[in-house]
Each structure stands twice: as C-alpha cells, then as structure tokens.
Amino acid sequence: MDNSGQNNLKRNKIEKKLLRKQIKARNTLMRHEGIECVSHSTQNLVIANGGLGNGVNRHQLLKVAEECGLVEALLMLPNKPYSFVKYGTTEEAKKAYDALNGKEITLDDSDQNVTLYVNFVEKVLWEDIMPVSLPPGLMLVEEFVSPEEEQKMLESIDWTEDEVIQNVQKSLKHRRVKHFGYKFRYDNNNVDKDKPLPGGLPKICSTLLDKCLKEGYIKHKSDQLTINQYEPGQGIPPHIDTHSAFEDEIISLSLGAEIVMDFKHPDGRTVAVMLPRRSLLVMAGESRYLWTHGITPRKFDIVHASEGQKVGSITPDVGDLTLNRRGTRTSFTFRKVRRSPCSCSYPSVCDSQQGSQREASSFQDSETEASKLEEEYVHKVYEEIATHFSSTRHSPWPKIVEFLRTLPKGSIVADIGCGNGKYLGINKDLYMIGCDRSQNLVDICGEKKFQAFVCDALSVPVRNSSCDACISIAVIHHFSTAERRLAAVCELARLLRPGGKALIYVWAMEQEYNKQKSKYLKEKRASKGKEERLNTDVAWGLFGDQMHDNASQDSECSDRVLRDSKDKDGNAKQVMKTKLPVHTNRTSFHSQDVLVPWHLKGGTKKKEECNKAQQLPTDSKELREFSPVFHRYYHVFCEGELEAACKTLDCIRIRESYYDQGNWCVVLEKQ
Ligand SMILES: O=C(O)CCC(=O)C(=O)O
Ligand SMILES: [Fe+2]
Ligand SMILES: [Zn+2]
The missing domain is CATH 2.60.120.1520 (Jelly Rolls)
Known part of the structure; x- marks a missing residue:
C-alpha cells in the first residue's frame, strides 16, 4: 500500500473512533440525564466532557465556542460533565459541531486534557430557570x-x-x-x-x-x-x-x-x-x-x-x-x-x-467514635446477616459488569469490600482478589472458590501500585466521617498502578433523579406483603438487585421493632445511643447519616450468636417468624460529594462520573 493509502486508512480509523465515542456520549446523555440528541443540525449543542463537573471553566469553553460563531448562551450546570451552547444560527452551530467534536482542551489550573464530544439537541434546559430564594430566616x-x-x-x-x-x-x-x-x-x-x-x-x-x-x-x-x-x-x-x-x-x-x-x-x-x-x-x-x-x-x-x-x-x-x-x-x-x-x-x-432521640444530623468528629460506630453498625451487622445478605446478592449490576469486561486480559483487579464475591467471577480473563471486613462473607467467597481475605478497606495488605484496577461497590458509604471516606478512596488509589482504574459506587441521598425514581424507591408498593421475595434472587431489570436492601426491608414498623427490642431486653441497644435517625426503607432520605434496618430472615451463619444478640427464643420456627432487625449505618452521598472528595487527591483523575439506580459512581484513573 502506498503512503496515501495508509494515511487514508489511519484517518478512517480515527474518524471511526471519534464516531464511536460521540455515539457513546449520546447514549450516556440519554440514559443518565434524559437528554435526547438529534441527528439533524440545530442551533443548540450539548458538549459532553465540557462541563463544570469535569473541571472545564466557563471562560475556557466560551473561548473555544466563540471561535465558531456568535454564542447566544452557554449553560453550565453544577457538577455536570456536559454543557449546552446555543448559537445564533444553525450554520454556526454546525461549524462548531465540526470543529469541537473530538477536540482536546487542556484544563485551566492543571495540565490535564479532556476530549469534547458534541451532539445537536432540539432544545436546551434554560427555558425554565427560576431564581432560588434564600432559606427563610x-x-x-x-x-x-x-x-x-x-x-x-x-x-x-x-x-x-x-x-x-x-x-x-x-x-x-x-x-x-x-x-x-x-x-x-x-x-x-x-x-x-x-x-x-x-x-x-x-x-x-x-x-x-x-x-x-x-x-x-x-x-x-x-x-x-x-x-x-x-x-x-x-x-x-x-x-x-x-x-x-x-x-x-x-x-x-x-x-x-x-x-x-x-x-x-x-x-x-x-x-x-x-x-x-x-x-x-x-x-x-x-x-x-x-x-x-x-x-x-x-x-x-x-x-x-x-x-x-x-x-x-x-x-x-x-x-x-x-x-x-x-x-x-x-x-x-x-x-x-x-x-x-x-x-x-x-x-x-x-x-x-x-x-435524647436526635442530636440532628450530627457528625462524628472523633476517630474513635467513628470506628466504634462502624464496628457496631456495620461490621457486626454484616457478620450477623451474612447468609441472608448473600442470598439477596446474586445479580451483578450491568455497568459494573461492563467495567470488568472491558479491562484488558490478564489485569490484576482488587474488589475492596467484595461481600459474597458476586463480581469475582464475572470475567475469567482477569486475576481478581476480593477482601471484606466480614469473615462470614469471605467464607462464602471461599465456598465459591474465589480468592478473598478479611481486611479493613482503610488498610489493605496489598503493595502500592500492584493493581491494574480496583472496584469498591457499596462500601465507602459505611464510613462515618468525611476523613474516613476520603481515606478509603486514598487506599484504593494507593493500590493502583499509574494508569490503573478504580470504579466506586456509593448510595445516593437522591433516590429520585431527573424525575425518575430509583428502583429502590419504586419497589415500595410492589414489595408490600410479598414475603416470598425475601430470600429469592432477583434479576436486575425486574426490580434491581436490592443492593442496599431486601424487599422485606420495606418497613414502616422499623421504629416499633426498635422499641420492642428495647422493651423486651430492658436494654435500649446502641441504636438509641447513637442518636442517628432510623431510615424507613423504600422512602426518600431525610438525613445523610442514617441507620437502615435489615429484617433478618432465615437465620444467620451462626444462629446462636444471633439469638444472643437479639435475645430471641432459640426455637428455629419462632426465629423464622420473629425476624430480628439489625441496623446498618450509612452516609448517603449528595450529588457531587463523591467527586469533590476524589478531587482533593492529586494522584487521581476522575475519568467518568454518573448516577446509576440510586448510586453515585465514579471511574478514577491513577496519575
Ligand atoms: O464556617 C462557618 O461559617 C460555619 C461554621 C459552623 O457552621 C459551625 O461551626 O457550626
Ligand atoms: Fe454550624
Ligand atoms: Zn429546637
């Protein structure tokens, strides 16, 4: 092949790649934001990766946008990884579309680059802007x-x-x-x-x-x-x-x-x-x-x-x-x-x-208090509910599967907080190791012949830079101070080699996003009185994986159960001492720091211990009927909070951030 033939081939390849990326951006905008792109030219563009959420500054974007024509408006939303540009004419918008799609820009205040992907949209969001008034008082x-x-x-x-x-x-x-x-x-x-x-x-x-x-x-x-x-x-x-x-x-x-x-x-x-x-x-x-x-x-x-x-x-x-x-x-x-x-x-x-019920959304400022709280309301609880919990955790989440499937063959991947190991066998071409704070969950992984060990996510006994990728799914929200949550991200970053990627999922405060209720909320009515769903596996897409909860956790009676256990035992249990609000399952969150009830069915791995903990009769029939309640501590993340924490670390860069069924998610890359 002559030189020009090779060049053509190369150009074709680049164009194809650009098209792929542009379509991917279009799909992501549709799936996560409900923004519909159109294939004909309009006056309006949506610029993926050109948002405040991925570090692009207004004046910087305006400068490149204005090179293509008169910009009537530029809309940048807080924390969003895209923005909208409205041009005076369709021709100008078309010119910008050609010039900006695939364009790399260097972020102000850092030497990082982002590539813009541009699509046309019929209309932009600034039509229903309302000024926000200050809170009363x-x-x-x-x-x-x-x-x-x-x-x-x-x-x-x-x-x-x-x-x-x-x-x-x-x-x-x-x-x-x-x-x-x-x-x-x-x-x-x-x-x-x-x-x-x-x-x-x-x-x-x-x-x-x-x-x-x-x-x-x-x-x-x-x-x-x-x-x-x-x-x-x-x-x-x-x-x-x-x-x-x-x-x-x-x-x-x-x-x-x-x-x-x-x-x-x-x-x-x-x-x-x-x-x-x-x-x-x-x-x-x-x-x-x-x-x-x-x-x-x-x-x-x-x-x-x-x-x-x-x-x-x-x-x-x-x-x-x-x-x-x-x-x-x-x-x-x-x-x-x-x-x-x-x-x-x-x-x-x-x-x-x-x-003494509530000292409001009080925060745990002391390290010892924080780790005591996590010991009581995270570690002990998972140990107790391990078997039941595992029976509700079968269907892997599609976006996490996609992340694991697209890693190169032979990658070394750590799943920090692997639970029952449901992601450890997703891609047989990876070398995956899991770890979890709960011995009982690690044992379950062992039974499935996965490599897993017990450790704390704040101190993983694995050498620096030894992993090609890490995942942390539904783990970091169990840390009770901002410092500890950040330390958990830091620990993931430490494990990664330069260029290595981490995927993090945490539970979101916003269970309704872009006018859509998460599956966790939508399950409310469906789950009423359906005890048979208790221990059955549920496929993603039907009603989610009950990542954070089980259908049976739907309970307006959580407070009552709490009082019952207090009255029966003559022992207020630690729940009261923590003064954290108890969340009602399948409802919106009213506080970022909450205790989420888990109604245990089917016994624990170690039944006797459970009985001891809950002061219940030892007869297994009664145990089944009684359904003891445990409480797990969660810090649910507000929009932008996870990214903000990640941005404080210089050694990582946010590659992607999104909302997925009631969770905030980021993909990080080690620098
Ligand atoms: O920094 C501020 O303005 C607020 C400080 C504050 O809220 C507090 O100390 O309780
Ligand atoms: Fe204050
Ligand atoms: Zn008051």
Whole structure:
C-alpha cells in the first residue's frame, strides 16, 4: 500500500473512533440525564466532557465556542460533565459541531486534557430557570466589616497554641478550629454550660457584636465563638447547630476569602449560598432550626460568572455559572449558649423536644467514635446477616459488569469490600482478589472458590501500585466521617498502578433523579406483603438487585421493632445511643447519616450468636417468624460529594462520573 493509502486508512480509523465515542456520549446523555440528541443540525449543542463537573471553566469553553460563531448562551450546570451552547444560527452551530467534536482542551489550573464530544439537541434546559430564594430566616449582610477590620481580626488569631492538635487537624485535611467562651464539643455537639473558658470572647469582637445587637441581627449578646479556618479542599459536614446548645440567631462572619455554603431542607431542597468576604451571615428561625448548613470539601466552588450576581443564592440552572478557586477562609461564628430547653416549632429536629432521640444530623468528629460506630453498625451487622445478605446478592449490576469486561486480559483487579464475591467471577480473563471486613462473607467467597481475605478497606495488605484496577461497590458509604471516606478512596488509589482504574459506587441521598425514581424507591408498593421475595434472587431489570436492601426491608414498623427490642431486653441497644435517625426503607432520605434496618430472615451463619444478640427464643420456627432487625449505618452521598472528595487527591483523575439506580459512581484513573 502506498503512503496515501495508509494515511487514508489511519484517518478512517480515527474518524471511526471519534464516531464511536460521540455515539457513546449520546447514549450516556440519554440514559443518565434524559437528554435526547438529534441527528439533524440545530442551533443548540450539548458538549459532553465540557462541563463544570469535569473541571472545564466557563471562560475556557466560551473561548473555544466563540471561535465558531456568535454564542447566544452557554449553560453550565453544577457538577455536570456536559454543557449546552446555543448559537445564533444553525450554520454556526454546525461549524462548531465540526470543529469541537473530538477536540482536546487542556484544563485551566492543571495540565490535564479532556476530549469534547458534541451532539445537536432540539432544545436546551434554560427555558425554565427560576431564581432560588434564600432559606427563610437567612440573611446576608455585605461588607459588614472593613478591609482594615478584617485584617486586624485575622491577625488577632493565635493558631500557635495547641500546636500538636493543629498539626493532627492539618494532616487529617481538617479545617482548623478554635473556641472562645465555651468549648464546642464535637463528640456530643454541645457545650459544657457550667465550664466557661477563661477569658471570654476576644476584645476585638465587642464592637462588632454591639453593632449586631443594635441592628437586630441577634437578640442576645453572644457568649460563644468558634473560629473555623478552611484551606481549599476543606469543609464542614452538613449539620444543624444543636437546638438545646444555642439560642436562635447564629451569626457567622466570613474573612479572608469567599466560599459557598450549602443549605438543605429535610424535604431535599438545597440552596447554595455564596458568602462573600467580609459579609455577615445571619441564620435565624427556619434556616437555623430546620435546614442543615455545611461546606462541601472541594477546591473550587460553582458560582455566578456575571458581576452583580456574586452574592447569595446560586441558581442551579442558570446560564452563567463558572468555577471559582477557593482561598483560605476564616469564619467567626458567634452563638449564645441556651440556658433553658428549646421550644422551637420544629420538633422533628429539636433535641430539646425529643429527649435524647436526635442530636440532628450530627457528625462524628472523633476517630474513635467513628470506628466504634462502624464496628457496631456495620461490621457486626454484616457478620450477623451474612447468609441472608448473600442470598439477596446474586445479580451483578450491568455497568459494573461492563467495567470488568472491558479491562484488558490478564489485569490484576482488587474488589475492596467484595461481600459474597458476586463480581469475582464475572470475567475469567482477569486475576481478581476480593477482601471484606466480614469473615462470614469471605467464607462464602471461599465456598465459591474465589480468592478473598478479611481486611479493613482503610488498610489493605496489598503493595502500592500492584493493581491494574480496583472496584469498591457499596462500601465507602459505611464510613462515618468525611476523613474516613476520603481515606478509603486514598487506599484504593494507593493500590493502583499509574494508569490503573478504580470504579466506586456509593448510595445516593437522591433516590429520585431527573424525575425518575430509583428502583429502590419504586419497589415500595410492589414489595408490600410479598414475603416470598425475601430470600429469592432477583434479576436486575425486574426490580434491581436490592443492593442496599431486601424487599422485606420495606418497613414502616422499623421504629416499633426498635422499641420492642428495647422493651423486651430492658436494654435500649446502641441504636438509641447513637442518636442517628432510623431510615424507613423504600422512602426518600431525610438525613445523610442514617441507620437502615435489615429484617433478618432465615437465620444467620451462626444462629446462636444471633439469638444472643437479639435475645430471641432459640426455637428455629419462632426465629423464622420473629425476624430480628439489625441496623446498618450509612452516609448517603449528595450529588457531587463523591467527586469533590476524589478531587482533593492529586494522584487521581476522575475519568467518568454518573448516577446509576440510586448510586453515585465514579471511574478514577491513577496519575
Ligand atoms: O464556617 C462557618 O461559617 C460555619 C461554621 C459552623 O457552621 C459551625 O461551626 O457550626
Ligand atoms: Fe454550624
Ligand atoms: Zn429546637
């Protein structure tokens, strides 16, 4: 063949590959986002891989898009790996289609490349944009302090005391904190009201507090101050400041840098609020008592690009969102310690009105507390339910199978948290090893002649860079702090060789996505009274694999069962002690940190132990009828949370992220 023939062949090959990728992008958009691409030319394009979700900046995309014609609008959605471009004419859109499809662009702020895949769409999403209002009771006062006052306040903080603690906090990628007036205890999310700290609040704060009183932002002079310092990549988990600990108004001054704070209503509504530098955030009423507030640990925030839009709530589907690199933000949060029980109008989240039932979506800040909780509500439970659990885990999930089937022959693959080993035999061309925290589940893998061993996902006894791929399916949501979840991702990354890939699945807070209910929710009605489904295997596509639960777990009676076991045993069991909400199966989540009931049927691997644990009669017939309830701890992930955690690690790059039947999923590549 002559040279030009070879060149033609090569060109054909490249074109074919591009076409394949473009079609794949089109299918993914349809399957995961419900976006329908069309084969004829229109004015509108959807650009796969050109989204905020995979690190593309607004000005960067706009620059390449404008080279092809007049861009009427560019829509970039928070956390989405695609964007929409509307051109003035179809011709311009066609020109852009030809020029941008397959185009590689280098991301700003890194030397990574992404390849854009372009398709035409009939219409774009910005037609039903509505401005989002702030949560009721929330107020933002801009320029509350002057740049000079800001400077003075920042300089007044002495971070050098408690050097050891500060270093530990730093190495944990944890924000720095300092308390005045009363120490805030992260173990019980409260203050010791009879143990004020010597010295009270810093003098530098008094004029500021007087101003707040005068303006009516607070009713009582604050007597507690927490200073938080967040480096880029750090955050604070979503929480409600304990009602019984503090009075109504809570004020927080942002210094040094702006940041986006996320507010969430129990019904799932979220509002992202931009807190500019030197502004004062006032949380009162509903926004203080009912909504959680938190800062997602990430290095960039999604913000409005246009001037004059840079304060307050961020409209999710507006046409001018972009990424904003975070700086070091220091906040002064002032609160007034409460001296009598809270009598707010939000009893469902009020610890004063619910006895000890709930210290809200409290977060586990201490390592020992976290591992104790996981021991009780993850490890022990899986050990007990192993046999029953395994009997409900047969059908592999299609996307995970696809991942395993497309790995090169001979790849070494670790399944970290392999459960009953249902993925270990999917592709006979791979060398797969599994590990799990549960001995009983590992034994089940052994019975199936798979290679598996017991270990903790935070410390896998496998050498660095020794795996071509790893999977972590429904594991990381069982870790109870953000640090531990990140450490689990880190451990996966450690195992990978450069270029190696990891697939992670975690359970999503959003069980309804793009107006579609997940199979977990949809199963609600179907499963009622259908006991026979209990231990039977269910094929994917019929009603899912019951990944997180069994049809029988559908239970509005979970609370009752909990009380029963308490009354019977005269033993409140640890569930009560943890103060975590118990989730009702097959319903939406109202809290990110929950206990999910598992109604055990058919006995455990070690029946006697189960009987002991549940204080049940030993007769097997009665045991069958009784169906003891266990509770597994879950941290369900919000949209973007898994990616945000992954993005804090420099050694990996997110290749793909998607939503799959109530789960958030990422494919990572080791750099
Ligand atoms: O950093 C902030 O503005 C908020 C801090 C906060 O919510 C807290 O310490 O409870
Ligand atoms: Fe708070
Ligand atoms: Zn209250």
